[in-house]
Amino acid sequence: MSKDNPTIGVGLLGLGSIGIGVAEALLCHSERLLSKAKIEFDLRQILVRDIEKVRAIRIPSEILTENPSSVLSDPAIQVVIELIGGIHPAIEYVRQALCSGKDVITANKELVAQKGPELFELARKCGRNFRFDAAVCGGIPIIGPITRDLQANDFKSIHAILNGTTNFIITSIEEKAMGFDESLALARELGFAESDSSNDISGLDAANKLAIIATLAFRSYVDPAKVYFEGIQKLRSRDFLYAKELGYGIKLLATAEDREDGILVRVHPALIPVSHLLAKVSGIYNAVQLYGSYSGNIVFHGQGAGRWPTTSAILGELLDVGQSIFTDHAFHSILPVIDGNKPMRTILDLEASYYLRMTVSDKAGVFGQIAEILGSVDISIASVIQKDADKEKGTAEIVITTHPSREYQIQESLAILSDLSVVSTVNNVIRIEELSS
Ligand SMILES: NC(=O)c1ccc[n+]([C@@H]2O[C@H](COP(=O)([O-])OP(=O)(O)OC[C@H]3O[C@@H](n4cnc5c(N)ncnc54)[C@H](OP(=O)(O)O)[C@@H]3O)[C@@H](O)[C@H]2O)c1
Numbered sequence: 098m099s100k101d102n103p104t105i106g107v108g109l110l111g112l113g114s115i116g117i118g119v120a121e122a123l124l125c126h127s128e129r130l131l132s133k134a135k136i137e138f139d140l141r142q143i144l145v146r147d148i149e150k151v152r153a154i155r156i157p158s159e160i161l162t163e164n165p166s167s168v169l170s171d172p173a174i175q176v177v178i179e180l181i182g183g184i185h186p187a188i189e190y191v192r193q194a195l196c197s198g199k200d201v202i203t204a205n206k207e208l209v210a211q212k213g214p215e216l217f218e219l220a221r222k223c224g225r226n227f228r229f230d231a232a233v234c235g236g237i238p239i240i241g242p243i244t245r246d247l248q249a250n251d252f253k254s255i256h257a258i259l260n261g262t263t264n265f266i267i268t269s270i271e272e273k274a275m276g277f278d279e280s281l282a283l284a285r286e287l288g289f290a291e292s293d294s295s296n297d298i299s300g301l302d303a304a305n306k307l308a309i310i311a312t313l314a315f316r317s318y319v320d321p322a323k324v325y326f327e328g329i330q331k332l333r334s335r336d337f338l339y340a341k342e343l344g345y346g347i348k349l350l351a352t353a354e355d356r357e358d359g360i361l362v363r364v365h366p367a368l369i370p371v372s373h374l375l376a377k378v379s380g381i382y383n384a385v386q387l388y389g390s391y392s393g394n395i396v397f398h399g400q401g402a403g404r405w406p407t408t409s410a411i412l413g414e415l416l417d418v419g420q421s422i423f424t425d426h427a428f429h430s431i432l433p434v435i436d437g438n439k440p441m442r443t444i445l446d447l448e449a450s451y452y453l454r455m456t457v458s459d460k461a462g463v464f465g466q467i468a469e470i471l472g473s474v475d476i477s478i479a480s481v482i483q484k485d486a487d488k489e490k491g492t493a494e495i496v497i498t499t500h501p502s503r504e505y506q507i508q509e510s511l512a513i514l515s516d517l518s519v520v521s522t523v524n525n526v527i528r529i530e531e532l533s534s
Contacts, residue, residue, distance in 0.1 A: 104137040105419050108168035108199075110144045110190055111180035112161075115204055115231075117154050118408035119178060124156070130412065136419045142168045144181075169193045176418055178411060179203040188212055195223045200422070202414045204231035204407055210305040210321040213312060214435050221432050226421060228414040233306045234259065234383050236406025237399040238413070243313045243387070244433050250389030252314035255353040256532055259306040259364075261381035261401045262290045262297040263329050263349045268379045271337040271347070277330065289381050300326035300364040303351045311353035311362050314387065317437030319353070319362055325444040327365035331525050336454060339482060339496045340368050340527075343452075346376035350530060359440035361447065368452055368529040374398075375532065386532070394534060447504040450479065450529040452496065458519040459486045459493040466519060467497070474510045476502045492521055498529065 123140040148161045177194040181187045187208050194201050209229045220227035230240040269280035284290035296302045308321035329349050340347050345368035353362040369376050374396050378384040383401025388394050400406040457463050477500045486493040514520050
């Protein structure tokens with residue numbers, strides 16, 4: 098190392114998919130970082146669960162450790178990068194690092210969604226940086242723009258595609274008319290889905306990310322447990338065909354709104370106009386549309402996960418934190434302010450139009466019975482499509498779209514419809530979002 102440049106000691110917690118990217122950049126391409134910041138980053142220790150494990154990267158054995166204190170108590174380590182994941186023991190390590198005067202960078206969305214305000218406060222008290230851009234949308238810079246570049250705005254809404262695995266599956270179902278299981282298998286084969294992708298499929302992963310973005314944008318803590326979420330399991334290629342006929346695409350949409358009566362935050366499949374930018378986001382890509390009071394709508398688009406996009410976000414923060422260390426810790430402008438305490442609304446407070454696909458008896462008078470039930474709870478029908486009839490079973494499939502209705506009315510009508518003898522199955526119910534560009 099050159100004596101001319103200042104050096105910052107770095108400790109890594111975790112050497113998995115993302116840790117390997119960060120370690121490779123620090124160990125093998127350090128000159129790239131040096132050329133950008135004129136700072137040497139010295140990767141001193143890497144904490145793992147099992148030092149004997151075979152890794153996809155050669156790491157000098159003296160910097161691998163199973164002992165967290167080797168990282169957290171090393172006075173020469175100024176920046177700790179947490180890439181373990183989960184809440185425990187990550188939170189204990191992060192607290193210890195901040196309290197012992199180290200800056201922290203993390204990619205851990207669960208940790209930030211559930212414990213963000215506590216950790217922002219602790220970092221503020223300790224006078225350290227706590228950076229988490231990589232926790233949401235991998236390579237897409239979204240936290241920095243909300244907390245810095247766009248901070249003069251009051252944000253009113255967020256509409257986003259926050260999970261690359263589900264967007265890949267949706268795109269395969271839509272474009273290749275694949276079944277759900279088949280497209281999930283393809284996502285696994287190509288490395289876009291983990292062996293346990295239940296948190297992706299169920300919408301929980303997107304809910305955690307949305308909770309973080311909404312908390313920062315609305316400056317009021319959004320508890321991830323209060324984010325309504327539904328997954329993509331019920332989507333079939335025929336839903337995409339019907340949606341297209343109606344002028345829509347389907348996405349797993351994450352939506353947060355700061356309304357007069359409180360904050361409503363939800364993740365679920367949604368029909369969105371085909372002409373909207375978000376409808377064109379395909380494969381593993383993510384996108385976030387923010388509406389700011391001054392900026393109007395802004396859309397961010399890019400790769401939301403994966404080794405290198407996430408490493409890009411982490412290294413960007415490392416460079417920033419490194420520079421702040423040599424300019425008297427400019428952390429104040431970076432730690433988010435969460436000073437609001439806005440009430441949370443539930444999904445039952447939603448007003449939207451709905452798409453209903455059901456299998457019904459193929460005989461006269463059926464549609465009249467369904468229309469009567471919807472009318473009895475004040476739901477008005479906007480359109481009806483009937484195409485496929487199964488002569489053998491004596492059934493037909495119909496798709497109804499409604500004019501704007503309240504969620505509780507829809508739930509009430511579904512309960513009545515499912516008891517109706519002429520309705521065999523309600524196959525899918527999807528909310529329709531008339532997004533503005
Ligand atoms: N993967 C992505 O695309 C992505 C994108 C954005 C954010 N993130 C976030 O980045 C973080 C890391 O993700 P990843 O995909 O790299 O995870 P990963 O592949 O599962 O790696 C986790 C690493 O942490 C180590 N570890 C786990 N528990 C530990 C403990 N108790 N003590 C010591 N070491 C422990 C593991 O050690 P061993 O190797 O010895 O088992 C492993 O090296 C997570 O918070 C994730 O949500 C990931």
